[in-house]
Amino acid sequence: MSELRRFVQVDVFTQQPLKGNPLAVVVDGAGLSQAQMAAFARWTNLSETTFLLPPTDAAADYRVRIFTPGGELPFAGHPTLGSAHAWLASGGDPKKPGEVVQECAIGLVRIRRDGARLAFAAPPLRRQGPVEEPALRAQVLQSLRIEAAALVDLVWVDNGPGWMAARLQSADAVLSLDPDFNVMKGLKLGVVGAYPPGSPQQFEVRAFVPTLGVPEDPVTGSLNAGLALWLQGAGLAPDSYVAAQGAALGRAGRVHVAREGAHCWIGGDVTPLIHGQVRL
Template sequence: MNLNPAPASRRRPFTQVDVFTDEPYRGNPLAVVVDAEAMTDVQMQQFANWTNLSETTFLLPPTHPEADYRVRIFTAQEEFPFAGHPTLGSAHAWLESGGVPKEDGVLVQECGAGLVRVRLDGGRLAFAAPPLTRFEPVDEADLVRIAAGLRLPRTALLDASWLVNGPDWIGVLLESAEQVLGLEVDYAALEGLKVGVIGPYSSGDIDFEVRTFIPGDAAAEDPVTGSFNAGAAQWLMGSGRAPSRYVAAQGTVLGRAGRVHVEAVDGDIWVGGGAVTCITGTVVA
């Protein structure tokens, strides 16, 4: 058996970042190949499959004159045009590797969904929520299936909407955070649907509890999901169900302590959180 890397492979700087947390190992991990020049699509997909994380990103020189860097985002099975925690984690890794943005305090990321602005927000990074490419009511047949998958009566789903900004999320609003935390999901009933559930707290420093479910995926429940939170913010703020600034918790039932900071400013919705580097080194890729 030949254990040597392929001739085109070389050692590349690598980092693993925990995102949407200020405390290591309490958020959502992201693998980042900091210099992915000359890697093929096949190599990227193979490496992302090997890391076995929800997403792995590859940093490249930008092709757009306004961008500071370009990122490609892969799950273990496919490439995404955009995802939230990979955006913040990649920006964190790019800055730590010595990247200097063209505009002070704002990074411009180039990805499959276009240009995404990322701002330095105190000790956090925050991205501007990209436009929703699908934002419409959910068919009643799907709502009945979702209610069954969440093991809830149909009437418990107060509202629902497609929230597509890369991943094909369906957002579901429940009456309370406690109801969200108590869900015991039937993944088979949700097969083929990516469902994010959100419910409000009645008091305290946290405004909403979020859980996101990906049937068929090895992870099944995502620890903290930037893309869903971005879509949910646009939906809930637009319908008057959320204030112009709030904090959502996610990952609680998984033993995580993800915190997503959301704020509407001058027509943009910014989705932010902490990022902590947990692993640095090199990889053969």
């Protein structure tokens, strides 16, 4: 039998409503089956929908399951920040002052308050280094409709979802892309290019996941986390920078990256938009 459950919808990586990446959060997710969760995620048709559950790890404050319209993800960034915000706003009391510990399929993820902003610790890369497979490189070029000379780097930045990243020569080159999503099927592809020195943001990012029913994601925390570890590790980005994402979709997402010691923090503002109940 269906029942009313607490529900919120937030806009992540923005202070301005409707300019970030929306996230649907079922706060009372306990008791729902995987089929029910997947069906609701298909119904919301957002890039991600999350369900908050009691933790199974004593070190965690809550557990989250993350669904796209096409399936479940082991980890994702904007759902991490949005779920943490929803958990706190719904009366969640962290075990450690100033820090929330989220349990998800990749393990525990630390989230801290950075003023009014939340930031999560970038999880380690599960796969990294150059993409060597000729067939994959050819598919990337064809799906982005670019020549080989336009592709500066193609590397793995996989922290769970399976991201690979293409670096182009400039932010303008990233914004001008007109991808072929039919060719791109099977890829989880991020694209990044740098702005000129002195710009308000240092990089433009786009994320394409047609396999999961999300041709282009508005603002993507997991991809930006993987990009940050790669770009900073390769000396291509400073310890602190701002990445822009979503302009191609009429959004204005901003991802705030800061490396402090051994940790790289991926931060963003969360703006609540809808609060109520859903019958599931």
